[in-house]
Amino acid sequence: MTTPQDFVRDNAIPLAGRSTDYDGLLDQVGERSLVLLGEASHGTAEFYRMRAEITRRLIREKGFEAVIVEADWPDALRLNRYTRGEGDDSLKTAFDDFQRFPQWMWRNTEVRDFIGWLKEHNADLPAERQVGFHGLDIYSLHRSAEAVIEYLEGIDPEQARLAREGYGCLDHGGDPVRYGHDAAFGLSRICEDAAVRLLADLLEKSSGYLHEDGRCSQDEQFFAEQNARVVVNAEHYYRAMFGSRVDTWNLRDEHMTDTIVELREHLRRQGGQGKVVVWAHNSHLGDASFTDMGWHRGQHNVGQLVRHRFGADQALLVGFTTHTGFVSAARDWDGPVEHRKVRPSMAGSVERLFHDSGVGDFYLSLGERAAPLKEPLWERAIGVIYRPESERISHYFQTSVADQFDAVFHVDETRAVEPFDKGELWRPEEVPDTYPFGI
Numbered sequence: 001m002t003t004p005q006d007f008v009r010d011n012a013i014p015l016a017g018r019s020t021d022y023d024g025l026l027d028q029v030g031e032r033s034l035v036l037l038g039e040a041s042h043g044t045a046e047f048y049r050m051r052a053e054i055t056r057r058l059i060r061e062k063g064f065e066a067v068i069v070e071a072d073w074p075d076a077l078r079l080n081r082y083t084r085g086e087g088d089d090s091l092k093t094a095f096d097d098f099q100r101f102p103q104w105m106w107r108n109t110e111v112r113d114f115i116g117w118l119k120e121h122n123a124d125l126p127a128e129r130q131v132g133f134h135g136l137d138i139y140s141l142h143r144s145a146e147a148v149i150e151y152l153e154g155i156d157p158e159q160a161r162l163a164r165e166g167y168g169c170l171d172h173g174g175d176p177v178r179y180g181h182d183a184a185f186g187l188s189r190i191c192e193d194a195a196v197r198l199l200a201d202l203l204e205k206s207s208g209y210l211h212e213d214g215r216c217s218q219d220e221q222f223f224a225e226q227n228a229r230v231v232v233n234a235e236h237y238y239r240a241m242f243g244s245r246v247d248t249w250n251l252r253d254e255h256m257t258d259t260i261v262e263l264r265e266h267l268r269r270q271g272g273q274g275k276v277v278v279w280a281h282n283s284h285l286g287d288a289s290f291t292d293m294g295w296h297r298g299q300h301n302v303g304q305l306v307r308h309r310f311g312a313d314q315a316l317l318v319g320f321t322t323h324t325g326f327v328s329a330a331r332d333w334d335g336p337v338e339h340r341k342v343r344p345s346m347a348g349s350v351e352r353l354f355h356d357s358g359v360g361d362f363y364l365s366l367g368e369r370a371a372p373l374k375e376p377l378w379e380r381a382i383g384v385i386y387r388p389e390s391e392r393i394s395h396y397f398q399t400s401v402a403d404q405f406d407a408v409f410h411v412d413e414t415r416a417v418e419p420f421d422k423g424e425l426w427r428p429e430e431v432p433d434t435y436p437f438g439i
Contacts, residue, residue, distance in 0.1 A: 002371075026058070039051070042383055048111060048114075050411075055067055065131055065267050067131065074135070079115055079133050095107050104417065128215055138252050155209050166195070215270060222262075253305065261309065282320065283381045320409050325414035325415060336426075350401050
């Protein structure tokens with residue numbers, strides 16, 4: 001009988017630090033139109049770098065048309081415009097709309113290098129063949145409302161006035177969480193109704209707004225529609241944070257999935273194939289129905305919903321793991337970014353299994369062939385907050401990794417991604433192996 005460790009040793013393909021490391025994955029992609037590239041943390045340099053290199057190859061060799069990432073739609077839109085040669089931004093200023101915590105998720109050197117490459121790639125291409133860069137997330141309630149109004153002011157001043165009035169009730173000092181609290185405890189549903197009505201109007205009048213033919217006009221209309229969708233879903237999300245039985249995780253991942261669907265349809269309307277690369281955390285992109293998120297919490301996620309909507313023949317789910325190293329993360333929400341030591345993975349985890357295999361850094365194709373990896377193991381998830389002192393409770397969940405992903409990349413020891421804005425606590429000096437326990 002093949003043990004899990006034997007399976008890894010027999011099937012893992014060691015990484016050599018070259019572009020050819022991704023040949024196996026490119027073969028596995030085949031004709032699929034959706035490739036979901038995860039990460040075990042939001043602050044690991046290798047995960048960003050590897051996703052960028054894989055994405056470059058998917059664009060060049062497989063004709064992928066857009067990258068969509070775990071970021072807010074209006075913030076990523078500024079980068080999208082920069083990569084298409086629109087506006088006056090420099091590579092540095094194109095990142096300036098990423099102002100909310102955690103800025104380092106996108107304001108870092110690895111993303112900067114990819115965006116610089118994407119601009120160069122697009123420079124000599126006609127508009128219809130340029131590759132876009134977009135955001136998935138739901139948090140930009142006020143920024144998206146402002147973007148809708150700005151768009152309408154240029155084409156329909158009267159509708160812009162109605163939008164300004166309709167969205168006016170969302171303004172609670174620009175704080176969406178405060179809005180959610182007030183909406184849940186006493187406010188009527190007037191904001192929700194107004195947001196839905198404004199989206200419906202924008203969709204209904206879309207053909208009339210497209211005064212000019214061509215991709216640019218279509219893009220701007222689509223970008224405005226998507227911002228209006230964000231307002232509708234973000235209003236629901238922030239309202240549900242307080243006193244609701246609705247799982248906000250599910251609301252967020254449903255919005256992310258719908259955003260992927262809408263972007264694919266937009267690309268197809270413009271004559272494309274709808275081929276999209278997704279960058280987000282493993283917890284969003286690995287199929288939740290094969291983790292305790294689905295087994296015990298009633299949660300679903302992007303990976304599960306995408307598999308359900310498009311099928312395994314169209315979507316490839318790729319996870320990234322590490323055993324130890326360093327990570328850029330905060331101790332608490334809204335705290336400063338720190339350069340933090342990642343504890344060696346715990347016994348009984350996917351990461352410890354991969355480490356103990358002795359292969360080092362590797363690529364491993366999964367699926368039905370990976371029966372020895374179907375039994376539940378612990379898996380580590382580090383988000384923007386890392387609390388090693390409570391790691392088992394704070395950062396581990398159970399999963400059947402063979403079903404959760406179609407493939408994984410394991411990097412045994414990783415580095416922290418380098419933020420633009422390091423602050424006093426981001427110092428890459430070595431720390432004792434016993435940190436933070438002092439034993």
